[in-house]
Amino acid sequence: KAKEMSGNQFQLFFPDIENRAVEQIQLENDLFKALQHDWEFELYYQPKFNVRTNELIGMESLIRWNHPQLGTLSPAHFIPLAEETGLIIPLGEWVIRKACLQMKKWYEDGHKNLVISANLSPHQFSQKNLVPMVKEILIETGLPPFLLELELTENLIIHNTEQTLKTIGELKELGVQISIDDFGTGYSSLGYLKDFPVDTLKIDKSFIDDITTNSNNAAITKTIITLADSLHLNVIAEGVEEEEQAKFLADHGCHWIQGFYYSRPLQSKAFEHHFLKKFTQRGY
Numbered sequence: 001k002a003k004e005m006s007g008n009q010f011q012l013f014f015p016d017i018e019n020r021a022v023e024q025i026q027l028e029n030d031l032f033k034a035l036q037h038d039w040e041f042e043l044y045y046q047p048k049f050n051v052r053t054n055e056l057i058g059m060e061s062l063i064r065w066n067h068p069q070l071g072t073l074s075p076a077h078f079i080p081l082a083e084e085t086g087l088i089i090p091l092g093e094w095v096i097r098k099a100c101l102q103m104k105k106w107y108e109d110g111h112k113n114l115v116i117s118a119n120l121s122p123h124q125f126s127q128k129n130l131v132p133m134v135k136e137i138l139i140e141t142g143l144p145p146f147l148l149e150l151e152l153t154e155n156l157i158i159h160n161t162e163q164t165l166k167t168i169g170e171l172k173e174l175g176v177q178i179s180i181d182d183f184g185t186g187y188s189s190l191g192y193l194k195d196f197p198v199d200t201l202k203i204d205k206s207f208i209d210d211i212t213t214n215s216n217n218a219a220i221t222k223t224i225i226t227l228a229d230s231l232h233l234n235v236i237a238e239g240v241e242e243e244e245q246a247k248f249l250a251d252h253g254c255h256w257i258q259g260f261y262y263s264r265p266l267q268s269k270a271f272e273h274h275f276l277k278k279f280t281q282r283g284y
């Protein structure tokens with residue numbers, strides 16, 4: 001009987017499109033439900049190091065969703081959906097709170113100089129109560145504000161310049177640090193850099209990938225490092241996977257570094273075990 005129904009034709013000819021739409025709606029439902037509690041989400045932490053001294057300087061928080069049926073989902077699977085549906089607002093708040101709580105705990109354990117970063121997506125950044133929300137979380141968790149860094153992408157910064165400038169200014173007033181993620185990939189003019197009170201440029205992985213073989217990307221990377229130095233900004237390279245890349249960056253004066261060469265993003269216990277344990281055991 002079902003075969004005679006015209007709706008079935010659609011299924012026959014466009015099974016993929018239909019399935020994908022159903023999957024997205026299901027995932028959206030699941031995301032909404034998961035946000036009613038918080039145990040399905042988890043932050044992983046990827047260490048950042050000083051290139052010269054090899055000292056740990058902090059870590060980036062990266063969200064994972066431990067979906068009850070689908071297993072661990074990476075942000076690419078659900079952040080765009082969260083952005084589209086507005087669920088990024090509660091999800092993003094959860095991320096910032098969790099990151100601050102975790103860093104406060106490590107701070108209490110004696111790690112007083114580590115900066116934790118969290119990513120902000122465009123929708124989150126343009127929400128009206130971002131600044132009061134961040135302020136509230138800092139008060140509630142007791143984390144010193146300068147130990148929180150927010151990573152914004154370049155494209156987010158260049159849109160709606162006036163409002164953006166105001167928001168970044170207010171975040172800086174709270175004492176929070178700001179970095180520009182995926183730097184070099186946006187369509188921006190460099191002019192905005194002198195107006196925005198940012199702290200750090202994060203050189204995008206796409207330049208780092210073939211830094212030792214592609215002279216254009218090597219040149220761009222060197223230019224970004226020089227630019228950061230002349231503007232008195234910090235500079236970090238992301239996506240460093242090989243020793244040669246790390247060496248190139250060290251030789252050319254990049255301050256900080258992050259990537260699989262040093263460590264993948266880790267669950268908090270593993271992060272403690274690999275990067276914080278010795279320090280804590282010594283009882284600092």
Ligand code: C2E
Pocket residue numbers: 046061062063074075076079092095118119120121151181182238239240241258259260261265
């Ligand atoms: P991102 O902020 O640029 O983060 C860097 C991404 O590169 C991470 O992927 C990280 O795991 C990966 N990565 C780091 N080092 C290496 C490396 O050496 N090699 C390779 N191949 N990859 C490396 P992840 O965790 O899948 O996150 C992807 C993106 O999702 C992030 O890019 C960020 O834009 C977004 N994201 C992650 N967590 C959050 C969050 O809590 N909130 C928001 N709004 N976005 C998030």
Ligand code: MG
Pocket residue numbers: 060119151181
């Ligand atoms: Mg980031």
Ligand code: MG
Pocket residue numbers: 181182202204238
């Ligand atoms: Mg990045």
Ligand code: MG
Pocket residue numbers: 182204205
């Ligand atoms: Mg990136």
